[in-house]
Amino acid sequence: MNTIKDVAERAGVSIATVSRVFNDSSSVKSKTRDLVLQTARELAYSPNILARGLMRKKTETIGVVLPDLSGEFFSEVIRGIDEVAARRGYHILLSSSHSRLDDMERLLRLMAQGRVDGLLLMAPQLRKDLLPLLSTTKLPLVLLESSLEGLDADSYYIDNFRGAYLVVQHLIEHGHRRIAVIMGPEDNFDARERHKGYQAALTEKDIPFDGELAFKGDFQKRSGYFGMKRILSLDDPPTAVFAANDDMAIGAMEAAKEAKKAIPEDIAIVGFDDIPISRYVSPRLTTVHMPIYEMVSRATERVINRIEEAETGEIEKRMLSAGLMVRQSCGCSY
Amino acid sequence: MNTIKDVAERAGVSIATVSRVFNDSSSVKSKTRDLVLQTARELAYSPNILARGLMRKKTETIGVVLPDLSGEFFSEVIRGIDEVAARRGYHILLSSSHSRLDDMERLLRLMAQGRVDGLLLMAPQLRKDLLPLLSTTKLPLVLLESSLEGLDADSYYIDNFRGAYLVVQHLIEHGHRRIAVIMGPEDNFDARERHKGYQAALTEKDIPFDGELAFKGDFQKRSGYFGMKRILSLDDPPTAVFAANDDMAIGAMEAAKEAKKAIPEDIAIVGFDDIPISRYVSPRLTTVHMPIYEMVSRATERVINRIEEAETGEIEKRMLSAGLMVRQSCGCSY
DNA sequence: TTGTAATATGAAAGCGCTTACATTATTAAT
């Protein structure tokens, strides 16, 4: 690897001049500039980013911490981040916290070592313990789908509550009264909001919440599958099921099919997320669309703007609305 | 951010001692070590990774360049890489080449600036133009699903040819003679191999390859959908379709359903990849399982071993075998 | 020409760290 010194020597100038050329800042005679550029090309030189970062305190990298990496949801998240980061000339340092808090602490620490200029953090299970850690970091920090009272950071999230409310309301409007729910992880913020939305829709129509119809899940397909098994084995099974995400809804459909139950005739199923595959299952899944791409691209723009101090103003907490996607599995639109 | 100097001053030692403590290398009296550690904790100090990297010429980061980031396939790739990287104490710098070659050149250059210690590159459309660029880099480089003659780098790939051969052979064994194919992108190595496998299976059973039954696709669902539309509009439609990946197969199933064709009775459909959702579509998709996780985790181990010079030996080019997953859409196992 | 301002370049410090080498403190052996 050639250094600035090699280029300087070969071009017969000082390293300062070479540096100036590569930062196209101040005055360099155009003849000199060309000479330097040419020499640099010959030596396949490009500035060492570590040395540069050491001086500038910038790495053009943003750290991304996600709770998990598998599935279409995260794939969409990553794609959105990558797209705007690339456009703005930033790299992304990706890691998963594996949904474990101590892991996250380790990650955050690492990222605060000068590796990244800003942080994009998605942690639906974010807890108070991390507050001190997060607030000592003076790195620009933007939160995704994370709720943490008392932390002054830009946050972008999706209106899970209203999304769930809408889809359950839709079910009720089409005559369902007994609606089971397969819930997400208890410590997950999204999951809790969705559950509240479910309850709110019920309450609004004077349907009492029945704990017997609420089943635990973990956002994985398997848990939807087993949840449905249990639902179907009830003495008086419900006529509809709200799965707190599409993966579980798909698992639930699977279980229903095995039990030879027709969807939506015997039992309607709705999900949440609108993952790409949800329109390809049969029957097509009625669900709630999450504007993931929109959320993450805004968040990424924001963190970069903060880094570049283009935005120094108020903290922004923005909730994006999730919309109902009526398809076939709810039984109302054939 | 506190520096090593701050810690040294406060602890009343020299920066060298602090450094030693954090590199648990040579001799430091345990009393001193404790003092330093304690002070560091008080100041929330952790070594600046850029400065360290500048000296050590190491960043504990591996660069990952993928052709695309969307869909379950890449999600699985990323998960696999993240898992072993995290275990081995490495970070991952992720970027997509967006399947564009010039983009890739830019990325490779950036990564060679000392940002990463090694490179994991997936480029099914890798072309000769990049050869010089790749070979000048003296960074450890490991290729995934990329074929490039003349480039001496460890490579891991999946036996696409044999996978396709197997699934098409399976179709033939169950009586199909007219088997259409929806192909992947022409410049994609995987796609070409799968197509060859398809042809080989045909040839072996003395079925001539019929260009009329070969349709272009691009690995996206849409193209499977439209491919199937065209297949069904043929005067004498085939009895089976081999889609070169699952996404297209699912699109094709969609088109078949719309045309009220029963799968597999009217037309059998098989795919390739075994993406998680393939077992949840209806009927369940018969496909070829790709040992993605296995491939990427091996590749990641390898690149890290190279970085750490634990492996300095021969270049390894390893092909992992893809296995047939017989489910329902081929019509043989109900 | 000469002087002056503007422009172009170089010298050198320093970013935060590691590490070879020099120095000092400690221990063990005589």
Added chain:
DNA sequence: ATTAATAATGTAAGCGCTTTCATATTACAA
């Protein structure tokens, strides 16, 4: 107690760059 060997610590150079400040060059007007 004295010395040699060993262990612990400090000093200082330098990784590759940016940037301030000083110096040299150039351009232009008088």
